[in-house]
Amino acid sequence: MKGAPRTDCAVDAAMSVIEGRWKTVIICILARNGEPMRFNQLINKIEGISPRIFTLQLRELESDGIITRNVVSTSPKYVEYSLSEKGLSLIPILQMLADWGLKHMFSNMVSFPGDVVSEPDKADV
Secondary structure (H helix, E strand, O other), X not given: OOOOOOOOOHHHHHHHHHOOOOHHHHHHHHHHHOOOEEHHHHHOOOOOOOHHHHHHHHHHHHHOOXXXXXXXXXXXXXXXXXXXXXXXXXXXXXXXXXXXXXXXXXXXXXXXXXXXXXXXXXXXX
């Protein structure tokens, strides 16, 4: 589990919400999907994550108000996850971070909801 965010730096406080190897991946998959996803639907989209770590990341995202967890009480019961309004507000910020990473660090492509794809500017390569 993560520790308490620093209160003397707003950037650290914000980053504490998305720190962790898989949180931004989960956020981007939920955003791209555009509708609630079940546990297995979501985990099957992420190669290399263990169910234990996946569950921990989901719990932290839920605790921070980034995703919502909805128990659907039909028979059989199941759980769906979706981005909250707070989570949706992260998408433009993650897009800007991806754009920065592509421009300054990486040459691979990063995709976001609505099939928006960030690529490095040809002049910057």
